[in-house]
Amino acid sequence: MILSPRRLLVAGLAATVLSFVTVACSGGEQPAPTAQPSGDCPAEPLSVVVSVDQWGSIVSQLAGECATVNTVVSGSSVDPHDFEPAPKDAALFEDAQLIVVNGGHYDEWATKLAAGSAPDAPVIDAVELSGGAAHAEESNPHVWYNPAAVTAVADAVTAEFAKLAPAAEDYFTERHAEFGDSLATYHQIVGSLKATAGGKTYAATESVFDEMAAAVGLVNRTPPGYQAAAAHESDPSPADLDAFLRLLGDRGVDVLIYNVQTEGSVPQQIRAAAEQAGVPVVEVTESMPPGADSFESWQVGQLSALAEALGVGG
Ligand SMILES: [Zn+2]
Incomplete structure (x- = not known):
């Protein structure tokens, strides 16, 4: 079931009214709480x-x-x-x-x-x-x-x-x-990837990492048909998937970017093709993994893995 935004807003409104009533009833003689620095x-x-x-x-x-x-x-x-x-x-x-x-x-x-x-x-x-x-x-x-x-x-x-x-x-x-x-290490690794890995190529099971790939100068060789289907969360056509598998089979890219948060047999099939052909796979996630300390440590971990996969200093 999809909760419509209207239902949620109505629920939110009801809660607001309730809390207002509570405050109004208990207000009485008590002084309003004053703002306290903490x-x-x-x-x-x-x-x-x-x-x-x-x-x-x-x-x-x-x-x-x-x-x-x-x-x-x-x-x-x-x-x-x-x-x-x-x-x-x-x-x-x-x-x-x-x-x-x-x-x-x-x-x-x-x-x-x-x-x-x-x-x-x-x-x-x-x-x-x-x-x-x-x-x-x-x-x-x-x-x-x-x-x-x-x-x-x-x-x-x-x-x-x-x-x-x-x-x-x-x-x-x-x-x-x-x-x-x-963020210093993050910017440093972005800079060094740009200097050493610019022009190298990648394909991706999902677009999540594309902006970072562009920032470090990687060239996106993901088959356009596949990319369009993934962007609309639909399955690629057999021809688009085949184009992706052939690209990897021919070692047509330097690295495969794999979003571990994307479910389904298609990304798994693509990953298997990369592994079989010896194309390095770099795992990325959509959101912060539960164990990550911070945004920057999460990002630096992924960028280091990318540098290693590309065989450049990170
Ligand atoms: Zn996404």
Whole structure:
């Protein structure tokens, strides 16, 4: 069953009314709670909702103790493309002061919940920030694989934090600088791949890594028919699949990028063909694997595997 956005909004509204009534009844003589700075934060911590953990890790690092960050979709067990929010997820949006979404139809439910439950909260949309709004229909929504988008989102988040809690502006500036430092290895490996692996070729079972591949200068040789089918989450035609298998059989690419979060026998068949032909396979994931410490350690792990597969310094 598909929960329609309207039903969710109605549920969210009912919850809002209920909590209002509760507050009104218990209000009485008691003074309203005053905003208390907590821990190292010089202001009242903000309430932030992030749709998916690819961005949640980044936002949490930028927030430190000055925001409570609730990430709706986390852990790779759920395919974010197929996620449908439950009422408890919808409820998270009600008190949100800032909402961060991926955008580009990837998490449309979050944009709708933001508009319905927190209409006054600013929304940071990663696809829009990376310039994808103009061509959202055809564009690749996996923009957390685009180093420029990561920087743009981090900058926008810090700017909004400072606007929402001016007393903590210095704190947020410091967190932003620390996050920048922790991305150093990530930027370094992107740079060295670009210098040493630019022009090498790849094919991919799914488009998830394409923006990073482009950033390091790899050439995409995925058969276009297969790529179009995968982008629309449909099965490739036998001819398109055959073209992919022949490409690998002929060792027509330097590496196969394999999204382990894509299910089905087709990607497995492609992987088997690569292994049989001796084309190195690099595993990537759509979202942060459960064991990953942070966005940057997850990305650096994958980029190191790519450098090794291509036989270049990473
Ligand atoms: Zn995807």
